[in-house]
Amino acid sequence: MAVRTIFTMGDDVLRKTARPVAAINRRTKQLLEDMADTMYEANGVGLAAPQVGILRRVVVVDIGDGLVELINPEILEQSGSQIEVEGCLSIPGRRCTVERPQKVTVRALDRQGRSFVMEGEGLMAVALCHELDHLDGILYVDKMIEDVTDEQPQEKEGE
Numbered sequence: 001m002a003v004r005t006i007f008t009m010g011d012d013v014l015r016k017t018a019r020p021v022a023a024i025n026r027r028t029k030q031l032l033e034d035m036a037d038t039m040y041e042a043n044g045v046g047l048a049a050p051q052v053g054i055l056r057r058v059v060v061v062d063i064g065d066g067l068v069e070l071i072n073p074e075i076l077e078q079s080g081s082q083i084e085v086e087g088c089l090s091i092p093g094r095r096c097t098v099e100r101p102q103k104v105t106v107r108a109l110d111r112q113g114r115s116f117v118m119e120g121e122g123l124m125a126v127a128l129c130h131e132l133d134h135l136d137g138i139l140y141v142d143k144m145i146e147d148v149t150d151e152q153p154q155e156k157e158g159e
Helices: 026-041 123-135
Strands: 046-048 058-061 068-079 082-086 096-100 103-109 115-121 144-147
Touching: 026 046, 026 058, 026 068, 046 123, 058 123, 068 123, 082 123, 096 123, 103 123, 115 123
Parallel strands: none
Antiparallel strands: 046 058, 058 068, 068 103, 082 096, 096 144, 103 115
């Protein structure tokens, strides 16, 4: 298990655009494993590579249905709307309401380099949008409707 340091708001790396992964190799696979370990250790539901200081388009998500690894993900379609409270491992102790799509369709590569398409609804749509925003240097507080930090935090801190 390799737990990496999670960069927090104020670190420049969180505001930069991640570059696509050109070749999936041993280092990419190690990054995926380390990111999953880091996310689980921090009790999160998602993590993007820039949050651990790596400017590559790599994301891991687990909303409780098993780990999803996405390399070079892109949103193909989105529909509906939902406003939910979000947190972020890179902004500990803060929670805000954010409007996101109710449903998204995402295309990405898996760790073998195979392209796949997945749909996410509800919390999965929120997690996917939140993590893909990280790849473009966008933090959820940039889209905040209302800061609700004073409310009791849920069991998982967020992404």
